[in-house]
Amino acid sequence: MDLTYTAEEEQFRQELRTWLAENIPTEWTRPGYWATLSDTESFEKRREWEARKTAAGFSGIQWPVEYGGRGGTPGMKAIYDEETVRAHAPQTVNVLGLTFLAPTIMAIGTEEQKAEIIGPMLRNEVIWCQGFSEPGAGSDLAAVATRGVLDGDEYVVNGQKIWTTNAMHGDKIFTIVRTEAGSEKHKGLSMLLIDMNQPGVEARPLKQMSGASEFGEVFFTDARVKATDCLGEIGQGWRTAMLLLSFERGASGVGQYTEFRRQYDDIVAQAKRFGRADDPVARQELARCLVELECLRYHAMHILTQVEQGKDLGSESSMTKLQWSEAFQDLWEAFEHVLGPEATLAAPRPDVDLSPFHAQDHWSRSVTIWGGSSQVQRNIVAERVLGLPR
Amino acid sequence: MDLTYTAEEEQFRQELRTWLAENIPTEWTRPGYWATLSDTESFEKRREWEARKTAAGFSGIQWPVEYGGRGGTPGMKAIYDEETVRAHAPQTVNVLGLTFLAPTIMAIGTEEQKAEIIGPMLRNEVIWCQGFSEPGAGSDLAAVATRGVLDGDEYVVNGQKIWTTNAMHGDKIFTIVRTEAGSEKHKGLSMLLIDMNQPGVEARPLKQMSGASEFGEVFFTDARVKATDCLGEIGQGWRTAMLLLSFERGASGVGQYTEFRRQYDDIVAQAKRFGRADDPVARQELARCLVELECLRYHAMHILTQVEQGKDLGSESSMTKLQWSEAFQDLWEAFEHVLGPEATLAAPRPDVDLSPFHAQDHWSRSVTIWGGSSQVQRNIVAERVLGLPR
């Protein structure tokens, strides 16, 4: 066991921490700050922030230098995740592009795609959306019905995607499309890279139970995309999608822990404020959450070790997803249980605003559904990790 | 809502209560008394008790008078269950015969079977076992492999049954046997009534994790049974078995509640003795059990109402089984949690004997397995009550 980072990594932490301290406005650290902004204001601030961060050399930490990255280690990426959360930096607006699309392009993209896509994405000049889920294809991606028909050297795309993060701000979308008419399930799909700034593409916000709209819907009506704007081969979209999803490495666990642990502390502070922190039952419930959050932290160190040793994580990411999503949801269940009637009020006192808590609370219901529901993840753990029969 | 019993029923309660007070030895009310006896002593005492009770008119409460019963109401049966538990009367040794076999015989037995079987069973002159489960057929009864081959007017039976209550004391056994060679699943089965006092039948005790042997195994090696000693028609054993199991009416819930509630009180008393009764977490866990036990009591009143109104309970018995078995098991989990290290010791103090608690505790693990496991019951509730697809 050696839970320290290298001297070089710690040096990186100092540089990053210093830069963050100088560049994060104090108001960003106020709880609920981002909720006070309009969606557009929030987006523009975050895009501008991302450009500054990239210019300072703090984007693409683990990416090769040739792609504009820093060429850092997995440890540096973990430090980056931890320090940005600690400093209250906002999450990148290009999260799905950076996490999933970029490494897939580096792995199997054409030279043109590498040259044209990665740089602008890193600088947030082009915001990428993901178009996987459909109303009839949620947990079951293979049920995709959006279809593309070849017309000369272009595909004409029709259909609907849902649960698209940042749909209202997207410039381009990587999309699973059924390009072979009459094909079924995993066959005949292609991963098309579609320009969203065209008449055939319409994005609509999808209002959630919290009232916010992190997600949107994207409608394709005779949208056009060049047949060469396909990632991987035409007809091999399922394989491309599986490769892409494999970059969900779980190595962001250190950052997640840092964020959730802060939320735990925030909830404890509210429990104290409302006289609930001495209640033995409330203490049990919150401590139960802390146990799971600490385990998430240990698990992140385990995953980081595997990544540093170049081991294939395989289906372990299902375990990571289960642990963080269930722990996060349980933490917000605890918020409600512990605060009692006060938890349900935006203004239990004139001087208290619990709206940001409600936003997290209601958001927590979604995390066990998207990105593979807890039910799907349990299937994967049972079948691929434990080897139980289908 | 009217939760009272009729005047006639309350009159019955008084009679029964008086008789029990006069006939139950004080030592029987001591916790753990029955565990101090050898298996044979215990059996003989209970057989003698049953004969006295029958003679006094307190057996077969709801059975028609023509079968030696009392011809009472469902309410009287509930009162009987409650009062016998309250008075620390031992459970009958003929429980499976009286609960399942007798009503099935009354429903579809031949006149000879009615005349020959019911009276001696009621007086405990003949103890009946049930031979359903096999090593390879637990939850899946249709996988029965014990086979019977016709030889003249007798079947020659070979095979093995397991989880047979009172196997060491049984005189006869109602058994599901595959009488049609080569038949599969639900077909070709018969319910044979086999004499256990013959060379071809061997019973062995099955020692459980508690060290006790409520169950046994029964081996058939060329055992013989007359073809006429079949309940229902030959080849219709599955239908007979389903009818038989339908007499699990759940109406004994009142007695179960009375018993479990006493166990709750006993556990609370131990929690007090070991200074654990003021612990808020322990209080929560025990109270959680009480909630489920009280619900079991309400449910018993609901079931009794349905029975009195002649309604078909159908799959509701699966709900009853889930509620009582899970509540009972949770109660004993609470015992362990609440008492802590002391729960695991037979003699935490020189003056305390927790062996009877351990016997219940370990027994509680079995109730979610036998009689249709909790998993099987949940399938039934989901499919037959909620109508979810198979």
Add this chain to the structure above:
Amino acid sequence: MFFALTDEQQAFASTVTEFLADRFDLEAVRGVVEDPDGDGHPLTLWKGLADQGALAVLVPEEHDGLGLGLVDAQVVARALGAGVAPGPWLATVLAAEALRIAGSAEQQSRWLPALAAGETVGTVALRGEGGAWDGSGITVDVNDGRLNGSASPVDYPAVAGLIVVAATDASGTPGLYLVEAGASGLTVRDQHTYDGTARVGALEFADTPAEPLASGDTVAVQALLARGAVLNAADLVGVAREALTRTVAYDRDRNQFGVPVGSFQALKHALADLHVAVTMAEHAVLFAAHALDTDDPGTAIAVAVAGSKASDAAWNATGAMIQFFGGIGFTWEHEAHFFYKRARRRAPLFGSSAEHREALAALTF
């Protein structure tokens, strides 16, 4: 032994349920949810409930009520929960119960007919911020007929004409007091609950004049809290049953991986367990209501069991509703969040599940 609703009670349940389906369906509920600054008290609904006797159910016949019991009242509460109906029904019924239990003949004559007819909206203020629901959590004092202090959360204070306030006198004894809307020194502040099917506020009293209920002593405070717990539990049971029924219906039809979602055993077992839990909660509410009606010696246990079981059942059934609708149940356009938020707001009222369990321990240890 008759542990069931009578034919009349079942007919009453159907009447309220059908009225909601016809005249105040989920679209109407949505209208209230999407107008958070409105008073959350649609008069069509209110008048309809009054017409059906839903407000008069517990009021004695001599005061123009139906003179029925809590078993009948829980029928209404369950139907309102199942319909996620907004409005101050529970608040008004409890205010009337306070008068029935503890009011003088004159107080009853003055207020009960108006409350029973829906002409006056009532509410109750029985607890202060962060306090327990057993009388110990009161943060209003009374001296010389004047109230000082605060109460929170209070249902629908902005539309209530009459407020029944629990206050502690100089000797430390809790009692019940009547305050009329607009009384001097009374301030109402909206607390903005996320449950759009309700409106909730805090009350501040500064030398506010109040009239004591004739026998509004500690016993009456406890009796009122018990009735609140049971009727709130009935609402939660209605929410739970409807959430479960809608989830089962959806999962029976929705296909994923080429088969109905409801054919997956993990879902089936979760829904089966919920069905058992909701059924037990229904039993528990029925029993507790009957125990209060008949002054059963086990009433305190029965109330705590119902309060605990109903709030857990509603909590779990509505959480499962969102999970098992899979995505769509998380959208604003879907109705799942009405049920979810209502369950969570109501679960801790009149005692959380844990508070009820602690009460059970105290009663049986």
Add this chain to the structure above:
Amino acid sequence: MFFALTDEQQAFASTVTEFLADRFDLEAVRGVVEDPDGDGHPLTLWKGLADQGALAVLVPEEHDGLGLGLVDAQVVARALGAGVAPGPWLATVLAAEALRIAGSAEQQSRWLPALAAGETVGTVALRGEGGAWDGSGITVDVNDGRLNGSASPVDYPAVAGLIVVAATDASGTPGLYLVEAGASGLTVRDQHTYDGTARVGALEFADTPAEPLASGDTVAVQALLARGAVLNAADLVGVAREALTRTVAYDRDRNQFGVPVGSFQALKHALADLHVAVTMAEHAVLFAAHALDTDDPGTAIAVAVAGSKASDAAWNATGAMIQFFGGIGFTWEHEAHFFYKRARRRAPLFGSSAEHREALAALTF
């Protein structure tokens, strides 16, 4: 970042595991279980463990030990848990740890080599009946070098040559004291645990002579309790992993309704959740052991997390083992009850899951 066992540690684990498989398998365990009046301390097993250095792992090299850390010791504890191995390993290791932490050079020289070699069996008595595992539950007093009071439950007191006793002095300060077997006024009473893989008794002290450990102060008591908590958690994690592995293997093959039981989704999901829980518990034990080895500032949190998570995981995995073996797992002849009973006996030792959670609240609130 290296959050894993080294090759050497993995080899150590394999050695112990293989030794148990070869020389002390489940049939040998059964022999101990079925002889409840025996001392539960088979010498073949004990000598084998001593030969492998399993008793010397934490003892400094100058006292003939291996001078390794808790990360190494938890490797042994997990293997013993997985093998449901009987014997006073944990008791002896903790007695040695008390000497290492708090003993004088002379005390260490006298006892550590014998403990490391397995020549002397040690045990620890850190708590009285019904007490907490944080020093507050001690019911032994010390005055003028004499102990009075009692301790319970104590592992293997009948075979221990040396007992480390936590006692409170006249000022109320807890400390550690050495008592030798056969000391005057020392009574050992068998408490008959249902876990046949252990022997447990109560100790009574009546003016029993005792030698204080040089720096056996409150800090040393806490340090010993923390080490006990982590090594006990490691045993529980071993039990949990083995119970789960055996259950998965069985359900992969066993057919019911014409298909393997392990293909039923309800079972699959339950086993998947257990796999996640056991994995997290393994992580937590590893981290806590390392935290103690490195004196990490977060050690107290880490110990409580490990204690809580491991006992819950073992509790649930062994309960599931019986349920999902379906009948056969409930028989005496099957090994499931070894795992089940060991998990339940050990779960509350050195602090129950709930006690650890309360500690976490105290540390983070």
